[in-house]
Amino acid sequence: MQLTLLTLAEPNRFNIVELLRNGPKSVGEIVQALGISQPHVSRHLRILSEAGMVRSRSKAQLRIYSLEAGPFQELDEWFDSFSILWEERLDNFEEYMLDYKKKEDL
């Protein structure tokens, strides 16, 4: 999960992920879409690949990259677990103060 976050934090890689969300793309197509050099794209694709976020398949000289569900699913679940933040009624600060008082009373 930590690795997925680190990988996604880089803007070019984030853009590649956004691009691949529309379906698989060859390296050349990604280069065209992002306007950065081919070696950069290949490097970022390798990092994405090592993080298990994409896979590639060959079609002649083309390498077709597509997203892999796993890491995204994992992060999706992690962020789901934060939903208490915007669903919780009781203000967390008030809660802290209650605990704080308790400790003082001991």
Place this chain on the structure above:
Amino acid sequence: MQLTLLTLAEPNRFNIVELLRNGPKSVGEIVQALGISQPHVSRHLRILSEAGMVRSRSKAQLRIYSLEAGPFQELDEWFDSFSILWEERLDNFEEYMLDYKKKEDL
């Protein structure tokens, strides 16, 4: 969203977020829990704060930090949108190949 990812990608900040999920904490409590120096914690808290992911309130000399829902909610929604990845039936690669053939036929 990009900023949130960048901020979370740093392990110490990730740990601070995980810690604050259990409720607000003072800087000193975070220092104890993570075992890193106080200046580091303050620095990371400032970065988290600038990313809008935490807020602080004062209680005497204490600064009580707590999570802010916004950025987490935003990322939660973003990752939700990837659910097609693990729900989709049709293999994306096959889809790409179909498009590829179409282009060749032109």
Place this chain on the structure above:
DNA sequence: GACATGTATATACACCTTGATATATATTAA
């Protein structure tokens, strides 16, 4: 086999962030 296209890797370098240390600020209490 020679060549063109598509992709991957290697190297060098600049930059940014983390981490360590010292110091400054704020709040409370005596």
Place this chain on the structure above:
DNA sequence: TTAATATATATCAAGGTGTATATACATGTC
């Protein structure tokens, strides 16, 4: 006011990461 506690900021060295360029590799075509 002085001291003590809690927190924030400044400075700087070290390490990691992205970028540019050149080059190597793979596949298909002539």
